[in-house]
Amino acid sequence: MNIVVCVKQTVDLQQVRIRKETRQPVLENIPLTLGPIDKNALEEAVRLKNKSGGKIFVVSVGGETLEETIKEALAMGADEALLVTAPELDAVESAKAAVLLAGAIKKLEGYDLILLGEGSADNYSGQVGPRLAEILDLPQITYVKSLELDGRKIRAVRSLEDFLEEVEVEMPALLSVVSEINEPRIPAVTQILRAGRKPKKILKPADFPIQLAGGRWVDTLSNLAPIQERKGILFKDGLKDLPNLVLALKEEGVGGK
Amino acid sequence: MASILVFSERANLAFELLGKAKELGGQMGLEVVAAAFNPADAEAYLKRNASKVFYSDQAELKDFEASVYCQALAQMAQKAGASLILLGSTRRGKELAGRLAQKLQTGCLTDVKSLQWKQGKIICVRNAFGGATEATQVITTQAQVIALMPRAYEAHAEGEKKGEIVTLKLGLKPSRVKVVKKSEKDARAVDIQGAEVLVCVGKGLAKQEDLKIIEELAQAIGGLVACTKPLATDLKWLPESRIVGLSGKIGKPRLALCLGISGQVQFSVGIREAKTIVAINTDPNAYIFQITDYGLIADLHQAVPQLNAAFKG
Numbered sequence: 001m002n003i004v005v006c007v008k009q010t011v012d013l014q015q016v017r018i019r020k021e022t023r024q025p026v027l028e029n030i031p032l033t034l035g036p037i038d039k040n041a042l043e044e045a046v047r048l049k050n051k052s053g054g055k056i057f058v059v060s061v062g063g064e065t066l067e068e069t070i071k072e073a074l075a076m077g078a079d080e081a082l083l084v085t086a087p088e089l090d091a092v093e094s095a096k097a098a099v100l101l102a103g104a105i106k107k108l109e110g111y112d113l114i115l116l117g118e119g120s121a122d123n124y125s126g127q128v129g130p131r132l133a134e135i136l137d138l139p140q141i142t143y144v145k146s147l148e149l150d151g152r153k154i155r156a157v158r159s160l161e162d163f164l165e166e167v168e169v170e171m172p173a174l175l176s177v178v179s180e181i182n183e184p185r186i187p188a189v190t191q192i193l194r195a196g197r198k199p200k201k202i203l204k205p206a207d208f209p210i211q212l213a214g215g216r217w218v219d220t221l222s223n224l225a226p227i228q229e230r231k232g233i234l235f236k237d238g239l240k241d242l243p244n245l246v247l248a249l250k251e252e253g254v255g256g257k
Numbered sequence: 258m259a260s261i262l263v264f265s266e267r268a269n270l271a272f273e274l275l276g277k278a279k280e281l282g283g284q285m286g287l288e289v290v291a292a293a294f295n296p297a298d299a300e301a302y303l304k305r306n307a308s309k310v311f312y313s314d315q316a317e318l319k320d321f322e323a324s325v326y327c328q329a330l331a332q333m334a335q336k337a338g339a340s341l342i343l344l345g346s347t348r349r350g351k352e353l354a355g356r357l358a359q360k361l362q363t364g365c366l367t368d369v370k371s372l373q374w375k376q377g378k379i380i381c382v383r384n385a386f387g388g389a390t391e392a393t394q395v396i397t398t399q400a401q402v403i404a405l406m407p408r409a410y411e412a413h414a415e416g417e418k419k420g421e422i423v424t425l426k427l428g429l430k431p432s433r434v435k436v437v438k439k440s441e442k443d444a445r446a447v448d449i450q451g452a453e454v455l456v457c458v459g460k461g462l463a464k465q466e467d468l469k470i471i472e473e474l475a476q477a478i479g480g481l482v483a484c485t486k487p488l489a490t491d492l493k494w495l496p497e498s499r500i501v502g503l504s505g506k507i508g509k510p511r512l513a514l515c516l517g518i519s520g521q522v523q524f525s526v527g528i529r530e531a532k533t534i535v536a537i538n539t540d541p542n543a544y545i546f547q548i549t550d551y552g553l554i555a556d557l558h559q560a561v562p563q564l565n566a567a568f569k570g
Contacts, residue, residue, distance in 0.1 A: 013386055013387045013389070013503055013523070014503065014504070014523055016386055016389055016522070017521075017522065018389060018390075018522050023390075025386055025389060025390050036504070093364075094355070094365070095358070095359070095364060095365070098359065121387065122385065122386055122387075123385060124368070124384075124385075124387070125351075125355075125365070125366065125367045125368065125383075126351045126352065126355060126367055127351075127354065127355035127358065127365055127367065128355070129352075129355065130323060130351075130352050130353070130354070130355030130356035130359065131355045131356065131358065131359040133323075133324070133356060134324075134327065134355075134356045134359035134360055135359060139324060139432070139433040139434050140323055140324065140352065140356065141434060142323070142348065142351075142352040143348050143352075155437070159348075159442075160347075160348050160349065161347060161348060162442070163439050163440060163441060163442060164439065164440045164441070164442060165436060165438075165439050166436070166437040166438045166439070166440070167434050167435060167436050167437060168434070168435045168437055169433055169434045169435070170433065173433075176352075215397070216397060217363070217364030217365075217396060217397055217398050218364045218365075218366060218394055218395070218396055218397065219394060219395050219397055220392055220393070220394050221380070221393040221394065221395065222392070222393045223385055223386075223390050223391070223392040223393070224390055224391065225389060225390050225391070225522070226390075226391045226529070228529070228547070228548045230534060230548055230549055230550050231549075231550040231551065232546075232547075232549070232550070232552075233550065233551050233552070234541075234546055234549075234551075234552040234553075234554070235551070235552065235553045235554065236541065236554050237554075238553075238554060238555045239555055239559055239560060239563065241553055241554075241555075242553065242555070242560060242563050242564070242567075243567075245535070245537075245551060245553045245564075246564065246567045246568075248535075248551045249478075249512075249535065249551070252511075252512060252533050252550075253511070254454070254478050254512055254568070255477065255478045255479075255567075255568040
């Protein structure tokens with residue numbers, strides 16, 4: 001069984017600060033990492049492999065530093081990496097990423113399962129999975145919270161807003177997972193050392209007959225922290241001011257019902 | 258005639274989309290067409306701003322499945338000459354949006370919070386960086402697929418039924434996904450996202466035993482206890498399901514009460530949509546006071562018991 005896990009390199013959002021004067025996110029010198037839900041997808045692939053055997057290919061599209069970030073996926077248990085890198089693929093948009101991922105996956109000697117996170121850490125638009133499924137003409141099962149294999153059959157429980165949906169599908173299929181599905185492992189030092197020696201294949205956009213018309217399909221005009229319109233009333237007199245806070249809360253309807 | 262095609266698997270959300278589509282359609286000179294897959298929805302959409310409903314009750318469409326609905330909507334979009342396909346940004350809506358955009362070779366934005374027609378462009382606003390920022394974006398392809406979040410706009414009231422229902426015969430490849438069963442989510446699970454009042458606690462809390470007064474307060478004001486990430490992942494004083502912010506839940510409560518929280522963006526994105534934000538912190542320079550409606554400079558360990566007394570009485 002060949003399991004493909006698609007991941008995306010993003011800045012570590014836990015370390016992003018907002019510049020107060022300009023409301024811009026400070027992204028310089030922030031380490032690059034895999035998205036947290038990407039790690040859930042990897043963990044699930046490792047779990048399935050340990051149970052049913054097979055090989056895990058981590059596939060990703062990104063800038064020139066992608067190779068470094070992908071070591072973490074190899075340390076977690078992916079067997080091989082297949083990357084499409086180029087400077088212009090840093091912050092590549094969803095539509096193009098899906099086309100390149102599909103191109104890379106087609107170069108593999110077959111696949112049974114494609115796993116990815118329900119959304120990327122930075123953009124979280126959840127498009128790449130469904131786009132990829134459409135390009136590869138695969139059934140898609142999104143928002144998977146648990147998953148079992150029975151021969152060629154996949155049984156998955158999807159977590160939708162109001163209810164759970166249990167579904168079955170034959171391989172090959174594309175599945176996106178939610179973070180509840182598992183607890184991603186933290187690789188041991190030996191695994192990190194071994195990761196460097198695992199096979200990595202680097203492709204370039206020129207290796208694909210890409211037909212993505214025009215320039216970007218989505219333009220970003222601005223990306224700023226939102227303006228907070230708050231009353232900004234500060235009671236500075238410590239506990240003596242507490243009755244004022246209670247009054248304010250009661251005026252807001254707190255404890256009133 | 259060029260048009261806006263509207264669809265959501267939730268009729269109530271479709272009403273909201275139709276209201277916005279009507280406004281945009283007026284500005285852009287586009288007809289508003291809705292897609293419906295059961296007769297009640299089709300009738301209802303004609304009373305809520307759709308001037309035409311494309312309808313199909315083919316067996317393949319009985320249950321929602323992304324790849325089949327994608328085929329259906331692609332054919333409807335073509336028939337309608339749709340330059341904008343407006344979907345609801347639910348989980349089903351999002352998985353449909355990406356697939357449909359791929360099929361139609363268009364750009365796509367999901368989780369859109371607001372839409373505006375301005376200088377020949379549809380300006381979309383959506384959260385980015387886990388909610389730390391809001392991105393203003395436009396799709397540049399000729400047709401576009403936009404998934405709009407629930408409650409972004411209010412539905413228009415029901416009006417006169419105008420227009421017609423057009424039943425289409427669609428060419429559909431059947432679904433390869435079989436639905437085995439549907440079940441309720443665990444009702445005991447704490448619903449941070451849906452909570453009306455959140456009592457959030459951070460590293461200003463001195464020790465785990467002090468959680469007792471926090472829980473008392475939550476009970477007194479009808480709220481749920483939530484926390485910052487370190488309190489759950491590092492200290493393990495509360496389960497991770499209680500984390501609010503970038504690594505946890507995004508709430509939209511009436512009130513968020515923040516106790517001993519400095520207010521870094523990793524936390525504050527989780528409560529930013531709250532109607533009222535209140536904070537208690539010993540540090541007058543804590544960032545949290547920049548995003549609060551009411552702040553009190555005090556030690557939470559002294560203030561909370563007094564609040565409990567005030568609200569219990």
